Amino acid sequence: MLKVENITKYYGDFKAVDNLSFEVKPGEIFALLGVNGAGKTTTFRMIMGLLECNKGSITLDGKPIDYSVTDDIGFLTEERSLLTKLTVKDQALYYGTLKGMNKKEILKRLDELLERFEVSEYKNRKIKELSKGNQQKIQFIMAIINKPRLLILDEPFSGLDPFNVELFKKEILELSKSGSMIIFSSHRMEHVELFCKKIVILLKGQAVIEGYIKDIKRDYRKMNIFIKGDVDQDELLRIGGVLDVIEKSDEYEVKIESEQVIEYVFDYIKTKKNITKFMVEEASLNEIFVSKVGEAYEK
Amino acid sequence: MKNKLKYLIGISLSRKIKTKWFVGAQVAFLILLIGIINIDIIISAVGGDFSGKTNIYIVDDTNLVQSSLSQVIDMNINLLSDKEENKYNYIVDKNLQTAKEKINEDGGIIIYIKDSKDNIIEADIISKKALSTYDFSILSTSINSVKMSLAVNELGLTDDELNKISSEVKITSLTLDEDSTYSTEDGTDMLMNSIFPIIILPLFMLSLYLVQMIGAEVNDEKSTKAMEVIISNVSPKVHFFAKVVAGNIFVIGQSLLLAIYVALGLLIRNIFGSGSTSLSSLMSSITEIISKSSLQDKLIYLIPLMIVLIILTFLAYSLVAGILSSMTTNTEDFQQVQVPIVMVSVIGYYLALTAGMFEGSIIVKILSYVPFISASLSPSLLVLGQIGVIDVLMSIIILLVTNYILIKYGLKIYKVGILNYSSSELWKKMLKALKE
Numbered sequence: 001m002l003k004v005e006n007i008t009k010y011y012g013d014f015k016a017v018d019n020l021s022f023e024v025k026p027g028e029i030f031a032l033l034g035v036n037g038a039g040k041t042t043t044f045r046m047i048m049g050l051l052e053c054n055k056g057s058i059t060l061d062g063k064p065i066d067y068s069v070t071d072d073i074g075f076l077t078e079e080r081s082l083l084t085k086l087t088v089k090d091q092a093l094y095y096g097t098l099k100g101m102n103k104k105e106i107l108k109r110l111d112e113l114l115e116r117f118e119v120s121e122y123k124n125r126k127i128k129e130l131s132k133g134n135q136q137k138i139q140f141i142m143a144i145i146n147k148p149r150l151l152i153l154d155e156p157f158s159g160l161d162p163f164n165v166e167l168f169k170k171e172i173l174e175l176s177k178s179g180s181m182i183i184f185s186s187h188r189m190e191h192v193e194l195f196c197k198k199i200v201i202l203l204k205g206q207a208v209i210e211g212y213i214k215d216i217k218r219d220y221r222k223m224n225i226f227i228k229g230d231v232d233q234d235e236l237l238r239i240g241g242v243l244d245v246i247e248k249s250d251e252y253e254v255k256i257e258s259e260q261v262i263e264y265v266f267d268y269i270k271t272k273k274n275i276t277k278f279m280v281e282e283a284s285l286n287e288i289f290v291s292k293v294g295e296a297y298e299k
Numbered sequence: 300m301k302n303k304l305k306y307l308i309g310i311s312l313s314r315k316i317k318t319k320w321f322v323g324a325q326v327a328f329l330i331l332l333i334g335i336i337n338i339d340i341i342i343s344a345v346g347g348d349f350s351g352k353t354n355i356y357i358v359d360d361t362n363l364v365q366s367s368l369s370q371v372i373d374m375n376i377n378l379l380s381d382k383e384e385n386k387y388n389y390i391v392d393k394n395l396q397t398a399k400e401k402i403n404e405d406g407g408i409i410i411y412i413k414d415s416k417d418n419i420i421e422a423d424i425i426s427k428k429a430l431s432t433y434d435f436s437i438l439s440t441s442i443n444s445v446k447m448s449l450a451v452n453e454l455g456l457t458d459d460e461l462n463k464i465s466s467e468v469k470i471t472s473l474t475l476d477e478d479s480t481y482s483t484e485d486g487t488d489m490l491m492n493s494i495f496p497i498i499i500l501p502l503f504m505l506s507l508y509l510v511q512m513i514g515a516e517v518n519d520e521k522s523t524k525a526m527e528v529i530i531s532n533v534s535p536k537v538h539f540f541a542k543v544v545a546g547n548i549f550v551i552g553q554s555l556l557l558a559i560y561v562a563l564g565l566l567i568r569n570i571f572g573s574g575s576t577s578l579s580s581l582m583s584s585i586t587e588i589i590s591k592s593s594l595q596d597k598l599i600y601l602i603p604l605m606i607v608l609i610i611l612t613f614l615a616y617s618l619v620a621g622i623l624s625s626m627t628t629n630t631e632d633f634q635q636v637q638v639p640i641v642m643v644s645v646i647g648y649y650l651a652l653t654a655g656m657f658e659g660s661i662i663v664k665i666l667s668y669v670p671f672i673s674a675s676l677s678p679s680l681l682v683l684g685q686i687g688v689i690d691v692l693m694s695i696i697i698l699l700v701t702n703y704i705l706i707k708y709g710l711k712i713y714k715v716g717i718l719n720y721s722s723s724e725l726w727k728k729m730l731k732a733l734k735e
Contacts, residue, residue: 048531050718067534075531081524097306098532142528 001025002047002150002181007056009042009205016042018205019056024150024181024198029172031192032185034202035293040185041078043202044152047183048075060150071100074148078155078185080135084128088114088138091127092145099146106145113141117167132159140168144175151175153184157191169195189286201289208292217282222291225254225265228277239264251277303533307541308548311516315549329560336564340571353434354407355387356398361414364445365391368410371448372441402427410438419449499675501557502609503648505550509613510620510640513546514633517624517717526717535714539625543617550613597688604691605678611698612674616640618705625716626725636725640671647675654679668694670701708733 002024009017017039024030032040045051047058049065058065065073082091089110096106114120117137122130127138136159144151153172157165173195176182186192192199193213201209209216222243227236228251236245236254241261246253254265262280269275283291315321334341355372359365369389376386390407392398398409402425409425422442424430430438451461520526529538619640627633650666654676657663667676667686673694680686715732 045527045718048527050527050531067532070532073531075528077524077527079524081526081528083520083523083525085519094310095528095532097310098303098529100303 001061002183003057003059003062004043004047005057005059007043007046007053007058009039009046009051010054016205017046017053017202020200020202020205020207021056022198022200022207022210024183026149026179026181027176028198029176029182029184029196031196031199032183032202033187033189033192033199033289034185035187037204038202039205040202041154042205044075044154044183044185047152048073071146072149074143074146074151076139076143076151076153076156078158080139082127082135082139082142084135085126087124087126088119088130089123091138091142095142096145101146109145109147110141113145116171117141133161133164136160137164137167140171144171147175147178147180149180151180151182151184153182155186156184157186157188165191189284189289193285199285201292203293209288213285216288217285220283220288220291221258222283222287223256223259223262224281224283224287225256225262226277226279226281227252227254227265227269227275229269229272229275231269231272231275235268236265239268304537304541307533307538308545311541311545312549314516315512315545325556328557329563332557332560333564333567336561337568337571340568352386352388354390354401354405355438356390356392356401356407356409357412358392358395358398358409359412361412361420363449364412364420364442367448368412368441368445371444372437375437375441375444399425408434408438410442412442418446419453420446498605498609498678499648499651501554502612502674503644505554506613506616506644507641508553509546509550509616510637512549513542513617513620514624514627514637515630517542517621518627518630518633521627521717521720522629530717535717536710538717539621539710539713542621543614546617546620547610547613551610601681601688601691604688604695605674608677608691608695608698609674611695611702612671614702615670615698615705616644618702618709622705622709622712622716625713626719626729628720643671644675647672651675651679654685655683658683658685664690668697670694670698673698 004020004022007017007020008015020039020043022030032043034040042051046053047065049067049070060069060073063069083094086094089107092106092110093103096109097103101109110123111120114123117140119134119137122134122138127135130138136156140153140156143153151172156168156172160168169191172182172184176195184196196213198212199210199216200207231252233245233247233252236242236252239261241257241264242254243257244255246255256262256265266278269278355369357365357368359368369387372387372389390401392401392409395409395411398411401407402409406427408430409423411423411425413421413423415421420442424435424438451464456464520529533541620637623636623640624633627636650663650672654663663676664680664686667673667680667690677686677691677694681691712729712732715728719728
């Protein structure tokens with residue numbers, strides 16, 4: 001288990017991470033979210049041992065993370081961290097050897113991953129000759145070449161089309177099933193919701209929301225009702241507990257403050273004609289993120 | 300971790316060697332060095348006359364000197380310099396007019412000897428173009444020697460009297476300072492001319508190359524952000540030593556390759572050379588000069604000491620290059636930061652080049668102890684007799700201490716700098732890293 005306890009990091013007088021704690025158990029996929037400069041990359045760097053914490057501790061299975069355990073960790077950085085003059089094969093041999101693997105193991109695993117990511121033909125091509133998306137695939141392959149026990153992914157989906165996001169998602173889920181602990185960061189909340197159960201939202205180095213997504217959504221209470229039919233926007237707004245009504249192309253999105261308000265809105269709808277849709281949804285993670293981060297920003 | 304260090308050294312070396320550029324550079328070095336060493340043979344082979352022998356037409360109206368003049372000229376050339384090759388062909392000609400026609404074609408020189416009532420003989424030296432001071436001096440001295448010989452014969456001196464007049468004065472050279480190593484100006488020049496291209500010039504070039512190579516490699520890994528992945532798997536200390544060791548292995552290997560190319564060039568010269576300055580004659584000249592000087596007995600430990608000094612200097616350059624490259628974020632920034640190192644190297648190069656001009660200078664002697672400069676300056680000063688073995692040992696000790704300090708404090712800077720991606724307040728960051 002990865003245990004991050006009360007870590008704090010200063011850059012000079014600037015507090016980049018402030019008393020952050022979380023845990024990731026084997027098989028769990030954990031998301032570290034936040035706007036730019038929130039402290040995500042600094043946290044990853046501290047986990048990887050690239051930066052020392054000013055306070056707090058980070059342990060993997062009860063032991064501090066040092067070079068004796070880094071062979072079991074995979075790390076994908078936000079920016080391309082590939083030696084672009086090398087071929088894909090040479091790059092895999094380079095990073096794989098640094099992970100303590102032997103040549104035979106590396107090449108076998110590389111062939112397997114290249115095939116899974118449908119880029120086998122690039123094995124002997126220089127990385128600089130590949131497209132941005134394919135470079136991202138190679139970078140991901142390099143991060144998981146050692147079948148890591150702990151996988152850290154900093155913005156893994158940047159530059160990927162939906163098809164490739166699916167490929168990454170499939171691989172991440174497979175690693176999770178095999179017991180790997182996975183931490184990743186992303187600006188795209190829909191990606192987080194796809195396969196993540198536990199999150200921390202960081203703002204200015206502090207955790208503003210943390211826990212399981214289902215609990216966060218439940219505690220958030222606010223919900224959305226989607227209505228299609230002949231309704232009046234002003235009338236809806238006059239119902240107690242309705243926070244906002246947004247008119248979309250052919251429907252209305254009604255934001256309500258709690259589950260109880262659904263009944264009041266439904267009673268109103270019953271008085272109207274031509275209603276073809278009445279759908280209640282939990283608030284999206286994106287909405288929660290914007291709302292919580294926005295509130296904290298204002299503070 | 301030891302295996303990772305070995306692997307990093309290996310990959311660093313293979314990234315330098317397994318390139319088309321490396322192979323191309325080696326081919327260029329090989330051709331260039333063989334070409335330079337055999338330039339005269341190449342010129343001769345394509346139709347030039349690099350021997351440049353001048354025809355001397357001796358037109359002797361007196362019939363007294365034509366047989367002896369050529370021998371006297373050769374003797375005077377040898378007296379002036381034992382390195383100098385005979386550059387004249389002698390042709391006896393009876394007719395001044397035909398001789399003039401010939402020098403119009405081949406640019407030769409006519410020595411026209413005439414009778415003289417007062418001075419036994421007179422001579423005209425005729426050439427198409429103005430004579431060099433050297434040619435005129437050799438020829439006029441030789442004509443005067445022949446004239447003196449004729450005068451001595453006329454006076455009817457005995458052989459003993461003649462030998463006493465013409466024999467050389469026996470001169471013995473004694474040196475009070477036993478540490479002083481040079482015996483003759485010619486010898487020193489010869490050794491300096493050999494040492495400079497063999498040791499100092501390659502040392503200067505390779506030290507600059509070493510600095511650039513380490514800087515470029517570290518910055519390549521930094522600018523691609525590959526450094527984050529590398530440093531998350533190996534410690535900055537291992538990474539630092541891998542770069543330094545790989546860089547040094549590369550330049551030492553390159554030095555050996557250059558030595559092999561020079562040996563090949565000399566071998567080719569020995570096989571195809573004219574024999575005038577073939578390998579054997581060159582080597583025998585150097586051996587002779589060394590044996591004349593007091594260096595010979597000391598070479599057995601001077602050569603290893605010099606090799607140690609050079610290797611430690613390479614190490615010092617690579618340590619500084621590693622430290623500075625960790626603080627920069629791209630190759631362009633590193634090029635700016637490395638200027639002071641280049642300047643120090645250039646100073647060492649020029650001091651070594653001009654060492655002979657500062658005989659007895661205490662400052663130059665002190666500079667020969669200074670790390671980064673000592674490897675360039677010490678060989679020159681040693682050959683010139685201005686420093687001894689003790690001074691070389693001092694330089695080695697100072698370099699060892701310098702390298703220790705560079706490793707101890709440089710590693711602190713490297714650890715901080717290697718993941719630093721901002722080039723602002725470079726020196727402030729370095730100082731801060733040192734304090735940590």
